[in-house]
Amino acid sequence: MGTALIYDEEMTNYKLLWVDPACKIEVPERLTVSYEALVKSGLADRCVSLPVREATDADILLVHSEEYLEAVKKTPYMTLEDLMDFCSQYGDVYFHPNIYHCAKLAAGSALQLVDSVMMGKVRNGMALVRPPGHHSMRNAASGFCVFNNVAIAAQYAKQKYAVERILIVDWDIHHGQGVQDCFEDDPRVLYFSWHRYEHQKFWPNLRDSDFDRVGNEKGAGFNVNVPWNKVGMKNSDYLSVFCHLFLPVAYEFCPDLVLVCAGFDSAIGDPEGEMCATPDIFAHLTHLLMNLAGGKLCAVLEGGYNLTSLPQSVCQTVQTLLGDPAPRPANLDGPCLSALESLHCVRSAHKKYWSCLKHAADLPTCEVSTKRNKVGEEEINEEQSKQEPVWRECPKTLPPDISAAALLPDDGICPERCYSLKSSEDLDPSIVNKLKEHILKDTEDCETLSTLSRLTVLIDKMEKNEIGSGLALVKDISKAVICVVQHAAAAPMNRVLVVYVGDGVVPFHTNEDGKTLVVQFTTQKSEEIQSKYLIPVCLQKDYSDIPGFIQATLSLLLPLGYEYDPSLVVVVQTSGCGLSHNVWQQLIGLLRGLAQGHTLVLMQEDQNAYVGPTASSLLGDPAPPLGPLEAPLPENVESTEKLRLRLKADWNFLLTTGNVK
Ligand code: X5A
Ligand code: ZN
Structure with missing residues (x-):
């Protein structure tokens, strides 16, 4: 049982055609450097390469409205001016005459992956796609995303394979508000997201991204948000959240399928995330999810804008999916105070839904994180981000012969x-x-x-x-x-x-x-x-x-x-x-x-x-x-x-x- 890799050069054939500082980081090279790194390291060769397909209208309508789909369908015929105009109704997203085609391929790639994993052709896999998906809403593009690839894949798996429980792990550094929106009432889909939040000062600046948004009605408890209120989170912070929150809840839920919104803007050097976790952490995050759902795991690329750390992180993820042992993670010195505050708040908010958290301490009730930073904090953060971070590329290790x-x-x-x-x-x-x-x-x-x-x-x-x-x-x-x-x-x-x-x-x-x-x-x-x-x-x-x-x-x-x-x-x-x-x-x-x-x-x-x-x-x-x-x-x-x-x-x-x- 192998690992699937889905990639098609066609998805590099669109780009930003005007000046927009908010969108200039979302470049075609994100995909080419990732794929080239997989080829160079020999990992691509070890994978089963699957062809992409276009998502059909019916697939897209599993998540999006007819009006929105019809509007996007018109974009290939628009002039530059029309396109700019079209974008202005959405936040931080650009369109291009070829993006509709690519967006259909991106969503279709996620569906190809789900098909081959669910039919047992491969054990797991990764799809390298553009545009990303997790920000796009039923009625709107957002944050470089056109169609919500992973949300569509989850609905598709529910419908086509009668999958009872799906876990979506969103380790991208942004909140996938589109995914949250889609499954907020749905107890069959458990959504985990951690995201840079800074007390609502970070994009997309939504009150809905905080830890107290746990899902609604029957879906209460099935939406788990971990807001990071400081930049500079490290390997230890990520692993702590996995050990003390994500994994216990995931094991209790027992998914039949795991989908990963695999954004790598949560890695060191990323201009959006400004976090400090090294690429090898993704080997561990991947590994820790691989014993759920009998190993059925589909990772779909979301963000990741540092063209050095992105391909390294992609390689770590794919290498782990292939079954190679994860490297020993560097300098785990324990979580920082801010991470612990977040962890504590999320665990408290969810203790009434999950028995594994029943004992979580009921210490002083968590303040909702909209309070302002303490004086002086911002200066420190700014200073940190001015320096180009450096990290050691994890030495490429071959798995042992035996x-x-x-x-x-x-x-x-x-x-x-x-x-x-x-x-x-x-x-x-x-x-x-x-x-x-x-x-x-x-x-x-x-x-x-x-x-x-x-x-x-x-x-x-x-x-x-x-x-x-x-x-x-x-x-x-x-x-x-x-x-x-x-x-x-x-x-x-x-x-x-x-x-x-x-x-x-x-x-x-x-x-x-x-x-x-x-x-x-x-x-x-x-x-x-x-x-x-x-x-x-x-x-x-x-x-x-x-x-x-x-x-x-x-x-x-x-x-x-x-x-x-x-x-x-x-x-x-x-x-x-x-x-x-x-x-x-x-x-x-x-x-x-x-x-x-x-x-x-x-x-x-x-x-x-x-x-x-x-x-x-x-x-x-x-x-x-x-x-x-x-x-x-x-x-x-x-x-x-x-x-x-x-x-x-x-x-x-x-x-x-x-x-x-
Ligand atoms: C998929 C993703 C980021 C959008 C940032 C807009 N989108 N400021 O990482
Ligand atoms: Zn992101």
């Missing part, structure tokens, strides 16, 4: 597409000596010795990026964990995140030196040891509370993992932990976003049934959806939340509110 390796007992059957690490007779004597000295003591156990020495070889190859990820079925899980952690943490720059699923004592000592971070999911309540680097997450009822487990994973484990930024993730499953295969696959899938996909799964020998699902997740297959989630058990919410509150002093990524309390 994407996943398996280390199984001699009679074990290696799962498909996995490389089998066979036991070899001749073990490296220096490794054997080390193992005997440190782990095995004097006991001579050939089988364990062979397993452990192969594990160290596997880790070395993962470190060199010759192997991406691995799984091992071992007889003695304790010894294996000790060996792996010791070996992997040895090099000075290495950090190991150990996710330990199962009861009992973690079999090695965790220092406070930060070389290892252990998060243990356990069903045993214990008062004991808990420190910055040893974190027991206690969940009642043998993990049958799936919503509780997912909540702990998204709002605790994931942010901790991102802040810790490990070089290796080790996931340990002791026997009979009782986690269902689907939940286990979600866990592995999400963790694959860390450590450049270097995930090593250790399981007890008798857990054979997990081998297949584990391998599949390590190889990047999307995890099966869990179904819409009910409310988590109150006792689990309470213990997870208590833990988060205790740990937030040590871990900035666990903050969810700006009110330091």
